[in-house]
Amino acid sequence: MKAMTRIFLYLALVIIAGVTLAPLLWMLSASFMPRGEASVFPPPLIPVTFTLEHYIDLFTRGNLARYLFNSAFLSVCVTIISLVINSMAGYAFAKYRFPGRDSVFKLLVSSMIIPAQVTMLPLFLMLNKMGFINTYMGVIIPGMAGIFGIFLIRQFAASIPDSLIEAARIDGAGDFKIYWSIILPLCKPILITLGIFTFMGTWNDFLWPLIVMTDDSMYTLPVALANLSLEHVQDTELMMAGSVMTVAPVLILFAAVQKYYISGIMAGSVKE
Amino acid sequence: MGNRSHIRAALFFLAPALIAIGVFFFIPVIAAFVLSFTDFDIYSLANLEYARFTGFKNYTRIFDDPLFWKALKNTLYFLLIGGPLSVAVSLCAALLLNSRLIRFKTFFRLAYFTPVVTTLVAIAVVWRFVYHPRFGLLNYMLSWFGVSPVDWLGDPNWAMPAIILMAVWKNFGYNMIIFIAGLQNIPKELYEAASIDGASWWQQFRSITIPMLAPTTLFISIITMIGYFQLFAEPYVMTQGGPLNSTLSIVYYMYQMGFRWWNMGYSAALAFVLFALILIGSLIQSRIQKKTKIA
Numbered sequence: 001m002k003a004m005t006r007i008f009l010y011l012a013l014v015i016i017a018g019v020t021l022a023p024l025l026w027m028l029s030a031s032f033m034p035r036g037e038a039s040v041f042p043p044p045l046i047p048v049t050f051t052l053e054h055y056i057d058l059f060t061r062g063n064l065a066r067y068l069f070n071s072a073f074l075s076v077c078v079t080i081i082s083l084v085i086n087s088m089a090g091y092a093f094a095k096y097r098f099p100g101r102d103s104v105f106k107l108l109v110s111s112m113i114i115p116a117q118v119t120m121l122p123l124f125l126m127l128n129k130m131g132f133i134n135t136y137m138g139v140i141i142p143g144m145a146g147i148f149g150i151f152l153i154r155q156f157a158a159s160i161p162d163s164l165i166e167a168a169r170i171d172g173a174g175d176f177k178i179y180w181s182i183i184l185p186l187c188k189p190i191l192i193t194l195g196i197f198t199f200m201g202t203w204n205d206f207l208w209p210l211i212v213m214t215d216d217s218m219y220t221l222p223v224a225l226a227n228l229s230l231e232h233v234q235d236t237e238l239m240m241a242g243s244v245m246t247v248a249p250v251l252i253l254f255a256a257v258q259k260y261y262i263s264g265i266m267a268g269s270v271k272e
Numbered sequence: 273m274g275n276r277s278h279i280r281a282a283l284f285f286l287a288p289a290l291i292a293i294g295v296f297f298f299i300p301v302i303a304a305f306v307l308s309f310t311d312f313d314i315y316s317l318a319n320l321e322y323a324r325f326t327g328f329k330n331y332t333r334i335f336d337d338p339l340f341w342k343a344l345k346n347t348l349y350f351l352l353i354g355g356p357l358s359v360a361v362s363l364c365a366a367l368l369l370n371s372r373l374i375r376f377k378t379f380f381r382l383a384y385f386t387p388v389v390t391t392l393v394a395i396a397v398v399w400r401f402v403y404h405p406r407f408g409l410l411n412y413m414l415s416w417f418g419v420s421p422v423d424w425l426g427d428p429n430w431a432m433p434a435i436i437l438m439a440v441w442k443n444f445g446y447n448m449i450i451f452i453a454g455l456q457n458i459p460k461e462l463y464e465a466a467s468i469d470g471a472s473w474w475q476q477f478r479s480i481t482i483p484m485l486a487p488t489t490l491f492i493s494i495i496t497m498i499g500y501f502q503l504f505a506e507p508y509v510m511t512q513g514g515p516l517n518s519t520l521s522i523v524y525y526m527y528q529m530g531f532r533w534w535n536m537g538y539s540a541a542l543a544f545v546l547f548a549l550i551l552i553g554s555l556i557q558s559r560i561q562k563k564t565k566i567a
Contacts, residue, residue, distance in 0.1 A: 006373045013368055017383040020441065024386065026409060027398045039407045042415075089289035096282035108293070114301055115502060115550060117523055118543045121536050122303035123296060125317075145292035175281035204391045206505045207523070211531055222393035226509050229397045236401055243394035254389040258382065261389070265446065266453045 024247075031055070031240035038236045054241035064245060066217055067224040072249070074136060074209075074220060075202040078143035079195050085145045087191060090153025091183050095165060105154070108147045117207075124211060138212035139220075143202060149194050152267060156190040157183060193264035196257050200250050221246040308541035314534035323537070330541035340542070342517050343525040344549075346432060350521065351500045354436040358500075359492055361444040366451035367481075381452075385445035392442065396509035399438045400425065403510075425511050428518035435506045435519055443499070447492045454488030455481070490561045497553050501546065522546050 026045070030038045031054060033047040058064040093105050123142060124133070132138045160183065168178050184191070209220045219227065225242050232238060254261060308330055310316075316323035334340050365384055369377055387395065402409045403424035411421045424434040458480065466476045503521040507513050513520035513528075522542065530539030 002373070009368060009371055009374050013374065013380050016365060016368075017380055020384055020387055020445070022409065023395070023398050023402055023441075024390070026402070027394075030401075038401070039404075041407055042412050043407050043409055085288045085292060088285040092282045092285035096278065096285070098279045098282045101282075104290075111298070111301075113498070113551065113554065115498070115543075115547055117502065117526060118304050118540075118547050119297055119300035121307060121530050121540050121543065122300035124531070125303075125536075126296075126300065128317075141292075142296050144296070145289040147293065147297075150289060175284070179285065200389060204393075206393050206508075207527065211527075222391050222505075225391075225397060226393050226505075229400070229509060230512075236407075239397050240401075243391075243397050246394040247390045250389055250391065251386070254386075258385075262385070262449055265449045 027240050027243050027247075030237055031244045033237045035235070035237055038240070039234075054238045055245070057238060058241055058245065062228075063216060063219075063224070064242075067219055067221045068245070068249075070136075070213075070218060071203055071220045071222075074139050075199045077136070077140050078202045079198045081140065081144050082146055082149060082198055083191055083195055086149035086194070087153050087184065087187060088179065089145070089150045091157050091179055091187075093150065093154040094157035095160070095162070095183075109151060112147050112151075120208065120211060127212065133212055134214045134218050136218075139202070139209055142208065143198075146198070149198070152190055152194055152264075153187060155267070156187055160186050189260070189263075190267070192257070193260045193267065196253070196261050197264055199253070200261075203250050304540045304543055307537055308544050310537040312537040312540075316536075317534060326537070330538050331545075333538065334541055334545060339517065339520065339525060340522075340545075343520045343522045346518065346520055347501060347503060347522045349432055350436060350439070350503050351497060353433075354439050355493070355496050355500050357436065358440045358443050358496055359447060359489070361440055362447035362492070363451055363485075363489075365444060365448045366455055367477075369448070370452060370455045381449075384448060387442045388445040390442070392505045393509055395438070395442055396506050399434075400510050403434050426515055428514075428516045431511050431515060431519045435503075435510065438510075439500070439503075439506060443496075447496065450488060450492055451485070454485050458484045486561065490557065493557055494554050497557065498550055501550050501553070522549075 026043075029046055032050050032052070033044070034049055034051045034053065037044060037048065093101065119142075127133055127138050127141065132141065164182060164186075165178055168182055173181075203220075204222065205220075206222045206226070209223050210226070213219050213223060216224075216227075225239075225246050228242055229239050309325055309327060310323045311326045311329070312323040368374070369381055369384075401407070403411075405411060405421050405423040405426065408424070410424065411419075415421070422430055424430050462480050462484070463476055466480060471479070502523050504523040504527065507519040507521055507524050508527075511519045513524050523546065526539050526542040526546065529535045529542060
């Protein structure tokens with residue numbers, strides 16, 4: 001009975017794993033097929049002749065290096081800036097006592113339910129007035145601070161014992177010194193988690209860069225890929241190579257840091 | 273340490289975040305609300321004086337707009353079928369991975385989670401070919417069972433189910449992780465006691481797992497609902513809202529109205545209708561949850 005159950009469980013697990021991985025493996029495989037090879041019936045699973053021409057095409061005839069740079073640069077900037085700003089605010093909410101603290105924090109947390117789409121039109125008009133449309137600032141500015149990030153850091157920083165901070169203060173450390181050399185190092189796990197979240201979120205984001213970046217040379221990978229896929233509907237293999245180039249960096253990053261990522265989801269879900 | 277310098281330090285730490293969030297989040301929210309009562313369009317973009325207050329006209333227009341109702345219907349279809357399906361698949365996967373009978377859990381968990389971290393646009397591009405009527409993997413696999421080819425994304429009846437299937441595939445791993453955390457928090461003694469009393473797996477599942485997971489399930493249902501309300505990239509890449517507007521979503525319609533036709537007043541009103549729907553949806557879910565807890 002137990003053996004039967006076990007076989008059944010493994011069967012289910014393997015089938016689900018097959019379904020989740022098949023489209024990704026097929027994407028990789030088709031990206032190495034010569035033009036037109038994927039468009040036959042039955043669909044070939046492995047390239048008969050292996051080619052890198054689509055990757056070379058994307059770099060030489062397309063603007064892939066530029067898109068890669070745009071995506072990487074924006075993701076790194078947003079991640080670093082928002083980590084600094086959010087950690088400062090999260091620390092202040094956790095460890096300073098000032099009038100209105102709890103009501104401001106409550107207001108922030110409850111406004112998390114407002115969907116970002118609500119802000120997009122006025123934000124576009126504002127950034128347009130400031131001359132930031134079609135610039136890196138157009139993506140960086142709205143990503144500078146995030147309520148979810150402040151929330152995560154506050155929860156984490158609250159568990160740091162006050163005695164540590166008091167001791168540093170008695171030793172003559174100033175407020176910024178305490179934040180920089182005591183709080184930040186202690187918050188490292190949550191900062192790494194939040195950093196990965198922010199990096200991937202910015203990398204994968206689509207709607208906002210689609211709105212702000214109007215010029216091909218400013219496109220991020222998802223925007224460029226969406227554009228490519230609407231123009232070159234027939235070039236299956238080329239588009240698969242583009243998809244691989246878009247997905248691979250985040251997948252590699254995820255593989256390297258998956259422990260932090262997964263623990264972050266659990267931390268974010270334990271609200272209240 | 274004077275109280276005043278204490279407050280000054282707090283302000284110093286808070287200022288960057290509060291200014292950034294105030295200027296680039298709260299002001300736009302208020303501005304969008306004001307915008308939704310104007311006829312702001314492409315001419316007002318050049319000269320603000322061309323925008324006039326029109327009262328509730330945008331909102332009344334929404335209710336008379338067949339495309340809005342179509343978009344709402346499609347979004348609710350996606351949400352009410354895709355949401356529960358996604359939560360159910362997540363729970364099943366979490367239960368499988370939580371079983372004491374199996375090994376290689378880390379491998380399976382990683383495999384299931386992989387689609388979550390991938391880029392939605394790239395995935396939509398890939399799935400467009402998975403759904404290809406002649407050369408797609410899905411039709412090929414269905415042909416083993418004698419199913420004749422379906423034009424998934426070209427048939428108004430199948431386009432939304434196809435998008436739902438892809439969305440579930442992409443998202444279920446995320447909620448699965450939260451469910452696993454929830455399952456691990458259930459005290460083992462409860463199951464041991466139930467086994468001693470001779471309760472079957474199904475009885476244990478119904479009277480221990482489900483009630484103990486209720487807070488987790490509520491959290492997951494709400495975040496899934498909020499996410500599913502914002503359907504956009506899938507129809508943008510896979511169907512452009514078609515065929516026959518069968519995959520036009522509220523956010524997609526809002527995007528077209530605002531950033532394609534520059535009817536920004538109307539688009540802002542659509543955004544607030546979306547917000548109201550999300551708010552109502554969250555309230556209904558918490559209410560249902562509370563009721564079932566008392567019962």
